[in-house]
Amino acid sequence: MSQAELMPKGGARKRSGMVEVPAITLAHGGGGKAMHDLINDVFVGAFDNDALAPLEDQARFSLADLAAEGDRLAFTTDSFVVNPLEFPGGDIGTLAVCGTVNDLAVGGAKPLYLTCSVIIEEGLQLSTLRRLIGSMADTAKQAGVKIVTGDTKVVERGACDKLFINTAGIGVIRTGCDLGADKAQPGDAILVNGVLGDHGATILTARGDMAVKTPIESDCAPLNDIIDSLLTAIPRTRFLRDATRGGLATVLNEIAQASQVGVEIEEDKTPIRTEVKGFCEILGLDPLYLANEGTMVCVVPAEDAADALACMRQHPLGKEASIVGRITDHRPGRVVMETVFGGRRIVDMLVGEQLPRIC
Amino acid sequence: MKYVDEFRDPTKAKFLLKEIQALVKSIEVTKTRPLYIMEVCGGHTHAIFRYGVETMLPDEIELVHGPGCPVCVLPMGRVDDCVALAETPGVIFTTFGDAMRVPGSKKSLLQARAEGCDVRMVYSPLDSLALAKENPDKQVVFFALGFETTMPSTALTILQAEREGVENFTVFCNHITIIPTIKAILDSPELSLDGFLGPGHVSMVIGDSSYDFIADHYNRPLVITGFEPLDVLQGIWMVLKQIAEGRSEIENQYNRVVPSGGNPAALEAIAKVYELREFFEWRGLGSIDHSGIRIREPYAKFDAEQQFSVPALKIADPKSCQCGEVLKGVIKPWDCKVFGTECTPETPLGALMVSSEGACAAYYQFGDLEKIHDAKQKHEETV
Numbered sequence: 001m002s003q004a005e006l007m008p009k010g011g012a013r014k015r016s017g018m019v020e021v022p023a024i025t026l027a028h029g030g031g032g033k034a035m036h037d038l039i040n041d042v043f044v045g046a047f048d049n050d051a052l053a054p055l056e057d058q059a060r061f062s063l064a065d066l067a068a069e070g071d072r073l074a075f076t077t078d079s080f081v082v083n084p085l086e087f088p089g090g091d092i093g094t095l096a097v098c099g100t101v102n103d104l105a106v107g108g109a110k111p112l113y114l115t116c117s118v119i120i121e122e123g124l125q126l127s128t129l130r131r132l133i134g135s136m137a138d139t140a141k142q143a144g145v146k147i148v149t150g151d152t153k154v155v156e157r158g159a160c161d162k163l164f165i166n167t168a169g170i171g172v173i174r175t176g177c178d179l180g181a182d183k184a185q186p187g188d189a190i191l192v193n194g195v196l197g198d199h200g201a202t203i204l205t206a207r208g209d210m211a212v213k214t215p216i217e218s219d220c221a222p223l224n225d226i227i228d229s230l231l232t233a234i235p236r237t238r239f240l241r242d243a244t245r246g247g248l249a250t251v252l253n254e255i256a257q258a259s260q261v262g263v264e265i266e267e268d269k270t271p272i273r274t275e276v277k278g279f280c281e282i283l284g285l286d287p288l289y290l291a292n293e294g295t296m297v298c299v300v301p302a303e304d305a306a307d308a309l310a311c312m313r314q315h316p317l318g319k320e321a322s323i324v325g326r327i328t329d330h331r332p333g334r335v336v337m338e339t340v341f342g343g344r345r346i347v348d349m350l351v352g353e354q355l356p357r358i359c
Numbered sequence: 360m361k362y363v364d365e366f367r368d369p370t371k372a373k374f375l376l377k378e379i380q381a382l383v384k385s386i387e388v389t390k391t392r393p394l395y396i397m398e399v400c401g402g403h404t405h406a407i408f409r410y411g412v413e414t415m416l417p418d419e420i421e422l423v424h425g426p427g428c429p430v431c432v433l434p435m436g437r438v439d440d441c442v443a444l445a446e447t448p449g450v451i452f453t454t455f456g457d458a459m460r461v462p463g464s465k466k467s468l469l470q471a472r473a474e475g476c477d478v479r480m481v482y483s484p485l486d487s488l489a490l491a492k493e494n495p496d497k498q499v500v501f502f503a504l505g506f507e508t509t510m511p512s513t514a515l516t517i518l519q520a521e522r523e524g525v526e527n528f529t530v531f532c533n534h535i536t537i538i539p540t541i542k543a544i545l546d547s548p549e550l551s552l553d554g555f556l557g558p559g560h561v562s563m564v565i566g567d568s569s570y571d572f573i574a575d576h577y578n579r580p581l582v583i584t585g586f587e588p589l590d591v592l593q594g595i596w597m598v599l600k601q602i603a604e605g606r607s608e609i610e611n612q613y614n615r616v617v618p619s620g621g622n623p624a625a626l627e628a629i630a631k632v633y634e635l636r637e638f639f640e641w642r643g644l645g646s647i648d649h650s651g652i653r654i655r656e657p658y659a660k661f662d663a664e665q666q667f668s669v670p671a672l673k674i675a676d677p678k679s680c681q682c683g684e685v686l687k688g689v690i691k692p693w694d695c696k697v698f699g700t701e702c703t704p705e706t707p708l709g710a711l712m713v714s715s716e717g718a719c720a721a722y723y724q725f726g727d728l729e730k731i732h733d734a735k736q737k738h739e740e741t742v
């Protein structure tokens with residue numbers, strides 16, 4: 001839906017067209033009254049904000065306002081197909097906002113505007129859609145971003161699985177900030193802001209195809225606020241990345257490759273919940289590869305490590321922050337872990353694993 | 360986890376390593392060649408790499424990663440049979456996840472699924488039986504795989520299916536037994552092993568007396584060993600101690616779990632449902648007498664091999680593949696001509712590259728590649 005589609009014609013917000021059917025049908029994507037009512041009722045109501053007010057086919061921003069936040073734009077997009085739609089600690093709506101907000105924030109950008117495109121399988125319960133879009137709106141509010149335009153499509157049964165969401169986002173990068181996976185230097189410290197593997201373990205459990213129950217919840221959270229504090233406290237931060245699909249191991253390998261440095265971590269410094277450890281133990285998984293949605297990896301110069309750790313720990317999302325390892329000039333391109341047992345092993349890129357839809 | 364952490368204690372590890380070092384010094388042959396100790400079980404291989412145990416051992420000890428990963432020894436023809444079953448209309452083919460990526464001669468189960476076959480991952484044969492009950496209009500086939508460890512659960516599931524009168528559930532039985540295989544390895548002329556770490560989980564079922572011939576006829580020590588890294592170190596220490604003292608006995612490091620007589624209830628279920636096959640084909644090792652089992656006649660209606668027509672062809676391994684030599688410990692994974700080039704975990708040629716318990720995949724993913732590189736160079740210089 002363009003902006004014109006997001007808003008009813010005539011400017012005034014018509015709340016008359018409340019949708020009262022139990023489930024979404026193809027008619028809700030047909031462009032007629034049913035679609036307008038759905039958009040007005042479910043989306044516009046939830047995303048209500050002043051950037052939505054002008055009724056054009058596109059969202060418009062003042063360059064001067066953007067320039068006040070920094071000197072470069074960051075632009076990103078991500079699609080969300082998680083199964084199940086709702087899981088302990090979050091749902092596809094929270095993921096769709098956090099994912100894009102975090103992708104912007106780890107580039108040093110202040111996330112400002114998001115889009116929301118949904119592809120709905122006919123038969124999705126209207127109450128479910130309302131809940132999920134509501135949680136998108138709540139998460140956007142929490143992250144301080146506005147959802148300013150979007151699109152709605154309904155496809156026949158079987159053409160998608162219940163609900164897919166795409167969000168794109170624009171942010172402004174603070175002046176002087178230039179983060180990158182190729183910026184790591186021997187001696188630098190590697191930190192994480194919180195426990196590893198909660199999201200991956202939650203989704204695998206919630207899918208119900210692992211015969212285990214766990215009390216684990218997804219760590220899904222917008223990281224822009226903690227990143228803002230960190231970059232203010234440690235302007236020399238070299239690199240940030242949220243450890244989503246592929247987990248900590250994948251991000252570390254990306255650093256080792258891009259910077260042509262060695263990466264060394266210590267297994268007993270990696271914060272992992274006992275429940276997640278147990279879960280992985282039973283299923284033969286490695287928590288280093290499990291997905292996270294609110295945990296990021298951060299590389300700072302050695303002399304900033306203690307301050308970075310203190311800064312993270314002051315934030316609610318950084319309580320479990322830990323210095324997990326260091327950058328070395330030994331074995332460029334490789335990640336090595338000292339195991340709890342005192343041995344050493346390579347932590348390689350994950351290959352050939354059949355990852356289910358976790359985000 | 361508290362219980363488990365105890366078996367990963369680095370201080371205890373240091374202490375054991377010192378003892379191991381001292382023992383190695385006292386063993387005369389280590390002055391001229393390393394000691395070869397084979398861990399038979401894939402679970403050990405995994406623990407050894409996962410915790411970097413190999414990197415802690417003195418150079419005089421070489422671990423040989425044996426054939427104890429059921430996925431790794433599955434011959435190509437059997438994978439083809441699985442694919443054929445999965446392609447049979449009306450069949451839901453159920454399997455443990457590991458087996459999905461094992462290459463057949465034309466495709467893997469994963470590829471078959473991508474082409475539209477109904478292949479599903481399960482965590483136990485009971486999941487598969489439940490699926491059969493939920494889908495009375497389909498035939499559900501369970502791909503049974505593994506040593507004595509998983510045999511009882513398949514047997515008990517067949518017995519339960521019989522009790523409940525489930526008509527649309529069958530088992531494609533690929534269970535194998537460990538003893539004839541160890542014997543085949545000991546008989547192999549290319550190979551000299553100094554001792555064994557015996558498989559903990561298998562022994563839980565079969566007990567320790569089945570291994571007596573290894574000590575009696577082949578004069579090799581075997582220590583039944585658990586799966587935590589400290590277990591493995593202690594197992595190695597016990598093997599070395601036997602060698603140093605000139606003994607060859609069957610010892611049990613894992614007595615917190617393995618009872619001497621095995622598990623009578625499990626053995627009873629096994630005896631009731633299965634019988635030995637005359638021979639069974641192993642990938643890389645060839646045909647080994649009495650190493651496979653099949654479902655007995657009274658349970659024929661649960662036997663997929665009897666209820667469906669499977670091609671049952673013998674397919675030779677690809678020429679470039681040296682899995683057999685790696686399995687027997689004759690060469691190291693990196694000595695295989697295609698290791699890391701044509702054969703990687705993404706495009707496995709051999710099954711040893713598929714499962715995380717396979718020696719090649721373990722080296723490729725966890726191994727110290729620098730060490731591998733050095734070894735390769737040393738190897739090339741000597742040739």
Ligand code: SF4
Pocket residue numbers: 679680681682683685692695696697698699702707708709710711712719
């Ligand atoms: S590298 Fe591949 S082909 Fe060679 S032995 Fe290992 S699994 Fe077999």
